[in-house]
Amino acid sequence: MNVGVLLLTQENIGGALLRAAQCQYEPLPLEVSVLAVNAEAGVEVFARTVAQRIEQLDTGGGVLVLTDAAGTAPHALAQAQMSPRLRIVSGLNLPMLLGLFKYPQRSLDELANVAQQAGRQGIADASRAGHGQPPLQDH
Numbered sequence: 057m058n059v060g061v062l063l064l065t066q067e068n069i070g071g072a073l074l075r076a077a078q079c080q081y082e083p084l085p086l087e088v089s090v091l092a093v094n095a096e097a098g099v100e101v102f103a104r105t106v107a108q109r110i111e112q113l114d115t116g117g118g119v120l121v122l123t124d125a126a127g128t129a130p131h132a133l134a135q136a137q138m139s140p141r142l143r144i145v146s147g148l149n150l151p152m153l154l155g156l157f158k159y160p161q162r163s164l165d166e167l168a169n170v171a172q173q174a175g176r177q178g179i180a181d182a183s184r185a186g187h188g189q190p191p192l193q194d195h
Contacts, residue, residue: 057115058087058115059117059119059120059162059167060088060089060112060113060118060120061089061119061156062088062091062106062120062121062134063089064093064106064131064134065092066092066124066125066129069092070091070092070122070124070148071090073148073150073153074088077153077154077157080154081154084157085160086160087113087115089112091106102133103133103136106133106136110137110142118141119141119143120143120144120145120164120167120168121137121144122144122145122148122152122153122171123144123145124147126147131144131146141164143165145168145171145172145175150178151174151175151178152174154174155171155175155178156170
């Protein structure tokens with residue numbers, strides 16, 4: 057059973073990143089859903105929607121929720137759903153998504169670690185020649 061992935065972000069950040077990832081992975085190797093939190097809608101509405109989306113995505117392997125930033129409304133909505141079958145990682149970026157899609161058979165905990173590692177390694181100061189990050193390590 058694969059892990060489900062929920063991109064829970066402000067506005068449509070998650071949708072844009074998913075479309076970019078689909079340029080390299082089509083079809084997607086994991087079940088991914090995008091939920092854009094609109095600041096003008098009520099938090100209660102989004103709380104129910106987040107809970108429903110997590111339930112739909114959990115086919116037995118758990119759900120990895122990727123949020124744009126810790127401390128934001130999307131992150132708080134995810135934390136409100138915390139359970140042993142849910143992992144939440146903030147700082148969503150394209151390398152994070154691509155890293156997940158490279159290892160679709162990994163467990164929930166392993167994918168949460170892959171997301172964090174790939175996300176960090178995808179951040180580089182290109183002005184510093186020769187100071188790139190090492191490639192993502194296979195476990």
